[in-house]
Amino acid sequence: MEFPVYLGAASAFRMTFTKFETIPLEEDGMDVNYLEKKLDELNKNGLINRVKFIYTVPNFHNPAGVTMSLEKRKRLIEIAEKYDILILEDDPYGMLRFEGEHLPSLYKLAGPDRVVLLNTFSKILTPGLRIGIIVGRADIVRKATLAKQAADLCSPSLNQRIAARYLERYDLFEQLKPGIELYRKKKDVMIKALEENFADIKGAKWVNPQGGLFIWLTLPEGFDTMEMFEIAKEKKIYYIPGEAFTIDDGKSSSMRLSFCLPPEEKIVEGVKRLREVVEEYGKKKGLI
Ligand SMILES: *Cc1c(COP(=O)(O)O)cnc(C)c1O
Numbered sequence: 344m345e346f347p348v349y350l351g352a353a354s355a356f357r358m359t360f361t362k363f364e365t366i367p368l369e370e371d372g373m374d375v376n377y378l379e380k381k382l383d384e385l386n387k388n389g390l391i392n393r394v395k396f397i398y399t400v401p402n403f404h405n406p407a408g409v410t411m412s413l414e415k416r417k418r419l420i421e422i423a424e425k426y427d428i429l430i431l432e433d434d435p436y437g438m439l440r441f442e443g444e445h446l447p448s449l450y451k452l453a454g455p456d457r458v459v460l461l462n463t464f465s466k467i468l469t470p471g472l473r474i475g476i477i478v479g480r481a482d483i484v485r486k487a488t489l490a491k492q493a494a495d496l497c498s499p500s501l502n503q504r505i506a507a508r509y510l511e512r513y514d515l516f517e518q519l520k521p522g523i524e525l526y527r528k529k530k531d532v533m534i535k536a537l538e539e540n541f542a543d544i545k546g547a548k549w550v551n552p553q554g555g556l557f558i559w560l561t562l563p564e565g566f567d568t569m570e571m572f573e574i575a576k577e578k579k580i581y582y583i584p585g586e587a588f589t590i591d592d593g594k595s596s597s598m599r600l601s602f603c604l605p606p607e608e609k610i611v612e613g614v615k616r617l618r619e620v621v622e623e624y625g626k627k628k629g630l631i
Contacts, residue, residue: 344398345373347559347588347597349405352398352433360395363590370550372411373399375418382426396429396459401449403436403555406588406599410553413446420453429483430458435466438519440554441527455480464506466556467519472502526556526603529610533558533602536614544621544631556603561585562621563630566596571624578616 344353346365356363364381367374378397385391399419401411411419423430432449450460459479464472475498477487491497509515534551537560541547546563560582562568569584585595600617602610625631 344590345400345404345407347406347585347595348590349400349433350587353590356398362393364394365590368404368407368409370409372401372404372409372415373419375415375422378419379422382422382428386426391426394426394428396431397423398431398433399449400433400436402434402446403439403552403557405436405555406557406559406583406585406597408550408552408555408557408559410443410446416446416449416452420449420457423453423457431461432458433461435461435463436555437462438467438516439523439526439556441523441530443553450478459483467515468506468509472506474498474502474506523554526554529602529605529607530558532607532610533600533614536611540614540618541621544625547621556601558600558602559597560600561597564596565628565630566621566625567594568596568598569594571620574624575617575620578620580613580616580620582617 344356344363344365345368347368348363348365353363366378366381382391382394385394397419399411401416403410419430430449430453434448437445437448448458448460450458452458455478459477462476462478464470464474464476477484479487530552534549537549537558541549541560544563547561549558549560552558567586568582569586572582572584575582582601583599585597585599586592588597588599589595605613622631
């Protein structure tokens with residue numbers, strides 16, 4: 344799994360698996376060299392058969408906000424082929440791109456023998472429907488269907504029909520355009536606010552995402568965003584501490600900020616207050 348780890352996937356995988364290897368994310372996605380090194384090691388130790396799949400969120404990663412470059416997509420596929428490992432491609436945000444060029448999915452590049460593609464209506468229509476999409480080799484999809492039936496006796500057919508009628512009646516891509524424009528504006532407002540409030544904090548950095556719903560903000564070493572959250576709450580600032588995106592509840596100096604819901608003026612005010620939070624915590628801990 345990529346690190347930081349998407350929480351929902353980690354909890355789902357935990358029901359079956361006990362051991363996870365995390366692969367660091369870089370600005371252009373998964374560190375594929377690290378992945379290859381890790382797999383080489385496992386192979387040398389005779390453990391390669393234990394690797395069930397490689398899980399990735401290639402577009403606007405949740406929470407890290409980064410997107411895997413085309414070059415890395417190709418490298419990842421090569422590595423997966425070398426060791427004959429399936430790739431689980433999770434792409435809830437791919438349609439929420441507000442700038443830059445659309446990149447082909449791993450599924451499109453490598454096909455169903457190598458990649459299982461997951462999608463959802465949650466980020467493009469409504470999360471309340473609880474309808475997901477799986478695209479892949481027939482035998483894998485059949486097994487997933489059985490497992491899902493065993494787990495919850497199938498997603499509500501009413502919800503499935505609502506989603507199906509929606510797709511029949513409306514052009515989903517057209518319907519998404521105003522929303523994407525809205526998110527782009529809000530993202531720009533948050534990035535500008537971060538530049539204004541955090542540029543002078545040495546070691547603070549953030550990812551400017553080309554789509555999705557989140558900005559990943561990392562503070563200098565020593566900050567513990569879980570502990571800092573107490574001060575944030577007092578100032579009515581909410582973020583998701585980076586610790587929530589670790590496998591072992593490890594300390595983190597990062598946090599996930601969401602720009603999709605609050606109106607622009609609240610984003611500006613929020614980032615200003617977040618700066619106050621960071622300053623208060625940083626001074627108390629002798630970090631700044
Ligand atoms: C939101 C999200 C999903 C899917 O969420 P559901 O509501 O369960 O469909 C999957 N992967 C990632 C990375 C997400 O952020």
